Amino acid sequence: MEKKRWDCTALPKGWKMEEVTRKSGLSAGKSDVYYFSPSGKKFRSKPQLARYLGNQMDLSSFDFRTGKMLMSKLNKNRQRLRYDNNSQNKGKPDLNTSLPVRQTASIFKQPVTKVTNHPNNKVKTDPQKAVDQPRQLFWEKKLSGLNAYDIAEELVKTMELPKGLQGVGPGCTDKTLLSAIASALHTSAAPITGQLSAAVEKNPGVWLNTAQPLCKAFIVTDEDIRWFHRRGA
Amino acid sequence: MEKKRWDCTALPKGWKMEEVTRKSGLSAGKSDVYYFSPSGKKFRSKPQLARYLGNQMDLSSFDFRTGKMLMSKLNKNRQRLRYDNNSQNKGKPDLNTSLPVRQTASIFKQPVTKVTNHPNNKVKTDPQKAVDQPRQLFWEKKLSGLNAYDIAEELVKTMELPKGLQGVGPGCTDKTLLSAIASALHTSAAPITGQLSAAVEKNPGVWLNTAQPLCKAFIVTDEDIRWFHRRGA
DNA sequence: CGGAGTGATCGG
């Protein structure tokens, strides 16, 4: 029992994880965990994994070693929590600026990689990456004007979402929509209704209700519920 | 000024210390102190350091962070002092059983590591350790029959000690002698004379004067005093 | 697999 490899259900379909036990040296008996994308690319650490998946799913509660979402990680980011408790937003988190992920992460810790295959470009290119790489879309970025959107990525795999759900704002796609809703469910105990005002479609920057995720108002059907359950959401 | 490395005069010759400031993360700005043995082995904590040096020198007043002997630490070990005060040995500590280091340490907290390089032996080996590791000799162990002495260590660096000083008992070497004398100076205000009885050489276990360190009677010369001063003793 | 660098935990 030194080497196992199996599906990681906490990650999107097709991702596998593997555990390899060290055989010798000072660290004999310890093990290393690796992940493999559907295309076979190997990931050796959580930061490396987050650079690929961080924008399409929340990995803050993901435990790299076990491959599961750990509730114990939800209480972290204590500095931020302390800050939020002292603010005037008690009990009413701004879902568009207080994600369970560090906000700074998208700006400072997760470099926006320019994916290109131009021969003169010195940036390392990884053809496989174009397949695995989630869109660089990040809905906060849209609002702040930091647009890392790459239209070449538009063709990347589409997300499966109920038809009743529609995003709001420029460049809002299924992927950012999923983030927004998941985050809202994650952060708030209040009902999630979406953006009720019709005006938000005209000028999202002005009419945005920050207590609701960036999606249009929607009706949850029984079919939607079954769908969510199947996804483990 | 993030990384410095210099000689640590409070430790034996050749030991260096280093301070490294953490650059990132939640603990950015904090610093870590490391020590390096003459052979380059890195030590990351006082307990770890004490496992190597604790048998040959008293680290109870050694401040790991600053690398200096702190007078403020001399008042510690209160439980032991209280015990000694209640015993019948008031003002006359038994120098052979009440070291300034915890006695239990040598038995329970400091595992006696079997150093071997036999290929069939599964115990992890560390060739470098044979150089750094002080002898496992501990004069109490000699008396109690717990002998972890490794004759392979016999060739390890010799200690520089005045010729007038000679140890008493089986397996007593310069290293244990140094411990004994340093401890005696440290613990007792009474004069250190050594073992005055000639009988102690015949049967140390029976004739031992426990109020004196395990060394033969000696005469301190002016040259000896200069030597001690040079060593910082 | 090693090891520097950082996080997690515990005791005071």
Added chain:
DNA sequence: CCGATCACTCCG
């Protein structure tokens, strides 16, 4: 709350 210790991560 803080510092000391130790476990662990992550990348070479």
